[in-house]
Amino acid sequence: MIKKEFMFIAGLYTLIQSIAIGCSMVYIALKLNAQEQFVNLESGEIYYLDLATVFASWFVGNVAFCSVIFALVFFIKYVARK
Numbered sequence: 001m002i003k004k005e006f007m008f009i010a011g012l013y014t015l016i017q018s019i020a021i022g023c024s025m026v027y028i029a030l031k032l033n034a035q036e037q038f039v040n041l042e043s044g045e046i047y048y049l050d051l052a053t054v055f056a057s058w059f060v061g062n063v064a065f066c067s068v069i070f071a072l073v074f075f076i077k078y079v080a081r082k
Helices: 004-031 048-081
Strands: none
8 A cells, every 4th residue: 555645745746846837937927928918018917817827727737747647656656566
């Protein structure tokens, strides 16, 4: 049986990495705002919904990718023990 500590560490790693990736992509989106999609340069208005969409898409995508990788690792460990 796989210890619950390993599952907790994998989940915590996935969460922290996903938050870091999402924040990085929001920062890049703000820096490369050439078409004023996220911030209106004249009025200074910030479009939070668009930034939240960028964050959420990268966050969910990274969580799904890491979950599949960790599921494969845990499955291979489980099969190797049997």
